[in-house]
Amino acid sequence: MNFSENKSIYLQIMDFVQEQILLNKWLKEEKIPSVRDLAAELQVNPNTVMRAYDSLQQEGVIYNRRGVGNYVSQDALEKILSSRKKTFLHSEIPLFFKNMQLLGIGFDELDRRYKSFIKDNNKR
Amino acid sequence: MNFSENKSIYLQIMDFVQEQILLNKWLKEEKIPSVRDLAAELQVNPNTVMRAYDSLQQEGVIYNRRGVGNYVSQDALEKILSSRKKTFLHSEIPLFFKNMQLLGIGFDELDRRYKSFIKDNNKR
Amino acid sequence: MNFSENKSIYLQIMDFVQEQILLNKWLKEEKIPSVRDLAAELQVNPNTVMRAYDSLQQEGVIYNRRGVGNYVSQDALEKILSSRKKTFLHSEIPLFFKNMQLLGIGFDELDRRYKSFIKDNNKR
Amino acid sequence: MNFSENKSIYLQIMDFVQEQILLNKWLKEEKIPSVRDLAAELQVNPNTVMRAYDSLQQEGVIYNRRGVGNYVSQDALEKILSSRKKTFLHSEIPLFFKNMQLLGIGFDELDRRYKSFIKDNNKR
DNA sequence: GTGGTCTAGACCACC
DNA sequence: GTGGTCTAGACCACA
Numbered sequence A, B, C, D: 001m002n003f004s005e006n007k008s009i010y011l012q013i014m015d016f017v018q019e020q021i022l023l024n025k026w027l028k029e030e031k032i033p034s035v036r037d038l039a040a041e042l043q044v045n046p047n048t049v050m051r052a053y054d055s056l057q058q059e060g061v062i063y064n065r066r067g068v069g070n071y072v073s074q075d076a077l078e079k080i081l082s083s084r085k086k087t088f089l090h091s092e093i094p095l096f097f098k099n100m101q102l103l104g105i106g107f108d109e110l111d112r113r114y115k116s117f118i119k120d121n122n123k124r
Numbered sequence E: 001g002t003g004g005t006c007t008a009g010a011c012c013a014c015c
Numbered sequence F: 001g002t003g004g005t006c007t008a009g010a011c012c013a014c015a
Helices: A009-022 A035-042 A046-058 A076-103 A107-123 B009-022 B035-042 B046-058 B076-103 B107-123 C009-022 C035-042 C046-058 C076-103 C107-123 D009-022 D035-042 D046-058 D076-103 D107-123
Strands: A062-065 A069-072 B062-065 B069-072 C062-065 C069-072 D062-065 D069-072
Touching: A009 A046, A009 A076, A035 A046, A046 A062, A076 B076, A076 B107, A107 B076, A107 B107, B009 B035, B009 B046, B009 B076, B035 B046, B046 B062, C009 C035, C009 C046, C009 C076, C035 C046, C046 C062, C076 D076, C076 D107, C107 D076, C107 D107, D009 D046, D009 D076, D035 D046, D046 D062
Parallel strands: none
Antiparallel strands: A062 A069, B062 B069, C062 C069, D062 D069
């Protein structure tokens, strides 16, 4: 995994975990990699993974069985989706539209780009 | 002005200045507020405004007449437009589409929201 | 049995065993459940029950007949009572009173709550 | 400050901060010691203080002015009181009464001890 | 084996 | 000066 430089690593690890869940790679009630394992895999200090897991626990996305490991919560998917949807609809979309206006990009162009985005996706 | 918590203040001030120019509120070769004035207006440490102005100077958006003040560059508008358009088209749009997919938001919904966004804008 | 999250499980199992004895559910010289049985009942790793039994043996509350099982000690009740009373009177009560003060809870309110606690208990 | 061994240091630091606020030693909207300063004073690693401040921020007891320092929230006192009161009334008191019963301690004895506790307090 | 805590020390962005 | 992040490495309690 390659980390972006603008965002702190532990936040990117949180995103990574959430994406595994969103993409159904890690299912609910399933054990997720141990702190040490994920740290080794991502070539990162265990503390950093720990911090990501910590925050995810507070959000209720994962939970801990003591001495055993971390598990995906029953309602992890809903929690992630609802919180992401909220910020997307109420913050990102309005900002996005505002930028379109500022930059003089019309909705027709967006339409064009969306179609080609979909086409590219299907090719893969 | 309300500052977002995620983004550093000086970057938000840069955005603010650029927007004034994009919206033709500050015209080329016009004097912009002094560091102190803007700091007072935004209730921010003057150093922070200073840093924003510094970065804008490096981008060639504004220039400084020593002992006189800061001015909007001749080609400020083009510079801002071209750089913003670049990141918008090549980074923000693809990420935006990816998020739409992850969150299960269709293009029709985007269409709806865009129309209502435009309507709201015209009311003001 | 529901385990609290703050306290380690083996300590809670120790409390559980001691309570059975205090409540005269498990009598002196009586055989107590095997490690495996209790582990199954509490849905816990046998090692964890083992550890609790170990500590209880060191406290002299239970003793082990090799190959046979664990038994409540002759003087288990007295031991538990005296040790618990000691920490209760000298640690818990002062802390409790200090918290009452900090939180602005008067002794009259405690009185009220005690009476309703007793009433609830008798109903059962 | 002497740290207890049973509880993790950062939790004890959180308690310490909350107590300063409860006792009106640190007032709302007032700056609290910097991470480094408190770490030096308590003879603890800055990271440990940081962790305590982090959690307090999430609880809304303190907030951060970027590059300036941490401040006591407007409603810090209410937040601390309400959360502590809640656990005290709903968890600690019932447990306390249960222990009284188990140990055969009557309410009259509690009364006696409370009176002497109050007297001791006034002497100081 | 698991997570949790702590230290020491470094570097960074920001105000 | 402030907080924030990260590493390396250690030790511990728990299952």
